[in-house]
Every structure is written in structure tokens, then in C-alpha cells.
Amino acid sequence: MFHILVADDDKHTRILMKAILESDGYTVYLAKDGEEALEVIDKEHIDLVVLDIMMPKIDGYEFTRILREGDSNLPVLMVSARNLPSDKHMGFLAGTDDYITKPFDEQELLLRIKALLRRSKIVSEQQIIIGEAVIDYNSMTVSKNGEVQELPQKEFMLLYKLLSYPNQIFTRIQLMDEIWGTDSETGWETVTVHIGKLRKRFENWDEFRIESVRGLGYKAVKNI
Numbered sequence: 001m002f003h004i005l006v007a008d009d010d011k012h013t014r015i016l017m018k019a020i021l022e023s024d025g026y027t028v029y030l031a032k033d034g035e036e037a038l039e040v041i042d043k044e045h046i047d048l049v050v051l052d053i054m055m056p057k058i059d060g061y062e063f064t065r066i067l068r069e070g071d072s073n074l075p076v077l078m079v080s081a082r083n084l085p086s087d088k089h090m091g092f093l094a095g096t097d098d099y100i101t102k103p104f105d106e107q108e109l110l111l112r113i114k115a116l117l118r119r120s121k122i123v124s125e126q127q128i129i130i131g132e133a134v135i136d137y138n139s140m141t142v143s144k145n146g147e148v149q150e151l152p153q154k155e156f157m158l159l160y161k162l163l164s165y166p167n168q169i170f171t172r173i174q175l176m177d178e179i180w181g182t183d184s185e186t187g188w189e190t191v192t193v194h195i196g197k198l199r200k201r202f203e204n205w206d207e208f209r210i211e212s213v214r215g216l217g218y219k220a221v222k223n224i
Contacts, residue, residue, distance in 0.1 A: 002025075002026050002027065002047045002048070002117060003026070003027045003028075003029065003044065003045055003046050003047050003048075004021055004026045004027070004028050004029070004046070004047065004048050004049070004050060004113070005028075005029045005030075005031060005037060005040055005041065005044075005046045005048070005049045005050070005051075006018060006021070006028060006029070006030050006031070006049075006050045006051070007030075007031040007032075007033065007034060007036070007037035007049065007050070007051035007052065007055065007060070007063070008032070008051065008052040008055070008079075009032050009033055009052065009054070009055045009056060010052070011032075013052070013102075014030045014032070017050060018030060020106050020109065020110070021050075021110075021113075024110050026113075027178055029044055029046065032055075033055045033056045033057045033058060034051070034055050034057060034058025034059060034060065034062060034063035034066075035057040035058045036057075037049065037051065037058075037063060038058070038063065038066065041074075045165065045168075046074065047074075047075070047117065047120075048074070048075040048076075048077065048113060048116055048117060048120075049067075049074060049075070049076045049077070050077045050079055050109075050113070051063060051064075051076065051077075051078060051079070052078075052079060052080055053078060053080040053082055053087070053091070054080070054081075054082070060078055060080065060091070060094075060096075061090055061091065061094045062094075064076050064078075064091070064094040064095045064096050065094050065095060067095065068094070068095035073120070075097050075098075075116040075117065075119070075120050076095065076096045076097050076098075077096070077097065077098045077099075077100065077112060077113060077116060078091045078096045078098070078099045078100070079100050079101075079102060079104060079109070080099070080101060080102060081101065081102040082101075083101040097116055097119075098112055098115075098116060100112060126138050128160065128163050128164065130163070130207040130208055130222050130223075130224055131206075131207045131224035132144045132145055132207065133205060133207040133208065135159065135160055135163055137160060140153065140156040141156075142156075142159070142202070144205065144207070149201065151201075154179055154180070154194060155194055155197055155198055155201075157179050158175060158179055158191070158194050158195070158198065159198055159210075159220075161175065161178065161179065162210060162218065162219065162220035163208060163220045163222070165220075166208075166219075166220050166221060166222045167219055167220075167221060168219060169213050169216050169217055169218070169219045170217050170218060170219065171216060171217040172188040172191045172192065172217050172218075173188055174217070175191050175217070175218070176188045176190070176191050179191075191218075195210060195212075195218055198210060206223055206224070207222065207223055207224050208220055208221065208222050208223060208224075209221050209223065
């Protein structure tokens, strides 16, 4: 459910990072340089950035400075072959949260990412509470006043995604790619079907609702 942006000018490194992170349950976006990475951030919700330093157009140092100058607290992990103390000092002065050198240990990379997410209070927020309703990610349940509904995985993930970003519009294709995966052979109509099921399940709940946005997609609205 967490979105990680990997920015590296080496294609093989991007592919390797994507495989490692997706195997641990993350949604991964890729960029070949800092300029493209900034474009991704403008379009997508990103929880953490993993980036190389030596990239064309906008390097890792400048990318991080731009983020911090814009008052962004987005966690940044620099992964670079540059291993001198001065390189690391420059990274931290630019605003990175952590620094790891190449070649890196895959488990260490994942542990550092988890630590950064935990530190930014992303991982700990596993429940969405709206009035009396509790949407619990760990058990994939939605409960209220003793009533507990255990949802099928895709339904729950769809609801959790929408309620995590209330009033934000998501297209069917965006939801399809994230919940079912970009390689899924299922059509985007599946999203419409699952939205219908969710509306039916919670039609008598006052805490939230799912709205259709004509020509665009769907958004969740909190009523409390």
C-alpha cells in the first residue's frame, strides 16, 4: 500500500530495485533522473524516495534540495556508489534522511526503508478511524459498534486506498494498476463492480460514502 519512487539513471539498478521492493509489498514508481522524479511526485502520491546521486539533468543532491526548499518532509534514502565521508556529508546537508552505499545488501535496504517509513509515522497508521467506524488494515476488517465486516482483499484495499486520501479523485485505471497490478489481465470494469459492492455493504453507514466523479473516477468522502 506504500508508494516508493526509485530514481536512478541505470536501467538495471531500477529493475533490481523494483523487484526487491515489490517482493516486499510496495508499489514502485521509476524515474531515470531527478527531473523525471519530480514529475512523478507531481502526479502521484509518494511515501518515500530512493535515489542515486549521479543522475543527468537534476542529480540526487539538487533533487533533495528542491524537495526541502518546497517544505516537503518526504523521506529520502540516497543509494550511491560514492562512499567518501564528504559525499555522505553533502547528502545530509542537502536534506536526505539516510544514505547507503552500492553495492548494497538487499535486506539492509528494506530495513532502512521500513525504519524511515516508521519514523515518518506512515507504517504505524494502520487504522483509519471515522467516528465510530474503524477500518483496520492488519485484519482487513471494517467495524462499528460491535459489528465487524471482514472484506475480500481487493474490496478492502480499494476502500482503504480511497479513505486514506479523502476527497482525492482516482481514475479507474489508477485504482486498477495499484490494487490489481499493471500486469493484470482483468479489465478496468472490475473496479466499477467492486465499487458497487462496497456501496452496497456500507449503504447504511453514515461515516463515509464513495462518490462517482463523472468522466474521471471515484473519491471517498468522510461525513464526520
